[in-house]
Amino acid sequence: MASDILIVDDEADIRDLVAGLLEDEGHETRTASNSDQALQSIADRVPRLIFLDIWLQGSRLDGLDVLDAIRVQHPEVPVVMISGHGNIETAVSAIRRGAYDYIEKPFKADRLVHVAERALEISKLKREVSELRRRSSDSAELLGKSHPMNQLRATIDRVAPTNSRVMILGPSGSGKEMVARAIHATSTRAKGPFVALNAAAITPERMEIELFGTETPPGVERKVGALEEAHGGILYLDEVGDMPRETQNKILRVLTEQTFERVGGAKKVKVDVRIISSTAQNLESLIADGSFREDLFHRLAVVPIPVPPLADRRSDIPILIDAFMRQIADQTGIRAKSLSPEALAVLQSSDWPGNIRQLRNNIERLMILSRQDDAEAISADMLPHEVSDMLPRTPSQSDGRILALPLRDAREVFEKEYLVAQINRFGGNISRTAEFVGMERSALHRKLKSLGI
Ligand SMILES: Nc1ncnc2c1ncn2[C@@H]1O[C@H](COP(=O)(O)OP(=O)(O)OP(=O)(O)O)[C@@H](O)[C@H]1O
Numbered sequence: 001m002a003s004d005i006l007i008v009d010d011e012a013d014i015r016d017l018v019a020g021l022l023e024d025e026g027h028e029t030r031t032a033s034n035s036d037q038a039l040q041s042i043a044d045r046v047p048r049l050i051f052l053d054i055w056l057q058g059s060r061l062d063g064l065d066v067l068d069a070i071r072v073q074h075p076e077v078p079v080v081m082i083s084g085h086g087n088i089e090t091a092v093s094a095i096r097r098g099a100y101d102y103i104e105k106p107f108k109a110d111r112l113v114h115v116a117e118r119a120l121e122i123s124k125l126k127r128e129v130s131e132l133r134r135r136s137s138d139s140a141e142l143l144g145k146s147h148p149m150n151q152l153r154a155t156i157d158r159v160a161p162t163n164s165r166v167m168i169l170g171p172s173g174s175g176k177e178m179v180a181r182a183i184h185a186t187s188t189r190a191k192g193p194f195v196a197l198n199a200a201a202i203t204p205e206r207m208e209i210e211l212f213g214t215e216t217p218p219g220v221e222r223k224v225g226a227l228e229e230a231h232g233g234i235l236y237l238d239e240v241g242d243m244p245r246e247t248q249n250k251i252l253r254v255l256t257e258q259t260f261e262r263v264g265g266a267k268k269v270k271v272d273v274r275i276i277s278s279t280a281q282n283l284e285s286l287i288a289d290g291s292f293r294e295d296l297f298h299r300l301a302v303v304p305i306p307v308p309p310l311a312d313r314r315s316d317i318p319i320l321i322d323a324f325m326r327q328i329a330d331q332t333g334i335r336a337k338s339l340s341p342e343a344l345a346v347l348q349s350s351d352w353p354g355n356i357r358q359l360r361n362n363i364e365r366l367m368i369l370s371r372q373d374d375a376e377a378i379s380a381d382m383l384p385h386e387v388s389d390m391l392p393r394t395p396s397q398s399d400g401r402i403l404a405l406p407l408r409d410a411r412e413v414f415e416k417e418y419l420v421a422q423i424n425r426f427g428g429n430i431s432r433t434a435e436f437v438g439m440e441r442s443a444l445h446r447k448l449k450s451l452g453i
Pocket residue numbers: 140141142143144170171172173174175176177178179238280356357360
């Protein structure tokens with residue numbers, strides 16, 4: 001298949017020769033005779049493959065500098081260096097700096113064509129792998145039909161196409177990273193990378209290397225920082241609330257200056273990255289006590305997106321359980337089971353401080369524990385203690401039994417008592433009670449009236 005190939009060489013003969021040989025193989029070629037022309041040509045349209053002369057006479061940058069610029073901006077494009085006779089050492093160091101291969105002048109036609117075909121094949125495979133990765137991350141669908149989830153999805157749809165910096169706020173395990181991935185998947189950067197960095201888990205010294213990468217002498221392998229890795233895509237900074245002050249200063253500098261220097265280097269590097277951050281902490285109180293920079297907060301949280309705790313969207317729990325059972329069955333081969341209405345009600349009534357992650361872990365544990373059991377349905381007494389311990393207690397329902405029953409089972413027995421308990425539990429909030437018991441708000445109102453509540 002015809003591929004767009006850029007040939008960069010200061011010698012017109014070499015440019016014409018390489019172009020001619022590749023065109024004979026059916027490829028399209030463009031040429032550049034110096035570094036600026038080359039960078040401009042790449043900026044106009046990213047080629048599939050680049051042949052790059054190591055010595056670019058009369059150019060602002062030499063071939064290795066152009067290579068560095070390509071590696072930063074378009075790491076997916078393979079670069080084959082063209083080296084003069086006796087330049088092998090430089091060619092080898094170019095490979096260490098990320099060139100795909102080199103050809104030595106004078107080169108044989110079949111060697112040139114072979115190197116080009118192989119480089120194109122490898123880059124095609126890389127594109128396919130990243131496309132598959134992207135699709136598999138897209139398939140991690142945000143589940144839930146509750147009102148808060150619908151609102152969250154609408155917010156994601158609104159912010160995704162913009163370039164605004166988003167801060168996702170919510171307790172641990174509530175799905176903040178999934179929201180960030182959903183924004184990525186529906187944004188104009190969906191084809192670009194999604195790079196996640198947990199700001200809390202990294203010391204300030206290490207943070208600099210992880211974010212900015214290193215500039216090393218030729219021949220020494222360099223670390224590509226998360227900012228460069230995320231070029232053209234999204235950098236997800238997880239747990240910014242736990243970030244040490246020093247790290248906050250460094251991130252603020254990148255956001256204000258839009259450029260950074262690699263560790264050990266002086267060159268300004270510019271990247272095109274959208275930053276999405278998240279925190280489970282209350283940033284307002286961290287700002288009040290001086291442990292989080294207010295200016296950084298305003299720069300990161302241009303659009304704050306709250307993700308509600310699972311306890312605020314209990315009506316999603318049956319959908320989540322069902323999906324997790326199927327996913328875990330697919331992954332482990334353990335047969336998915338159903339839950340008795342009582343077991344489901346207990347799971348729906350529990351408080352889940354660890355949110356969706358805790359729910360998923362418990363479902364996995366339940367499936368493993370009930371693996372040998374012949375019963376079709378998992379009953380309430382098979383639930384781990386961790387789950388029943390999370391049931392909210394009220395003085396009138398000290399054993400949690402009534403709270404644990406869904407409306408459909410409790411109706412005939414103690415409908416009135418059940419509804420009073422749920423209303424008390426949600427502090428008199430009719431909307432939340434209606435959502436929990438699975439009724440329309442107006443229907444619940446009518447029901448309460450008819451029961452004299
Ligand atoms: N709406 C959802 N639908 C399906 N699965 C979800 C949903 N939200 C979260 N999950 C699942 O719950 C788990 C935790 O989600 P995630 O890692 O996004 O949470 P988090 O808030 O970023 O956690 P932390 O604060 O610990 O970083 C993951 O396995 C994720 O796939």
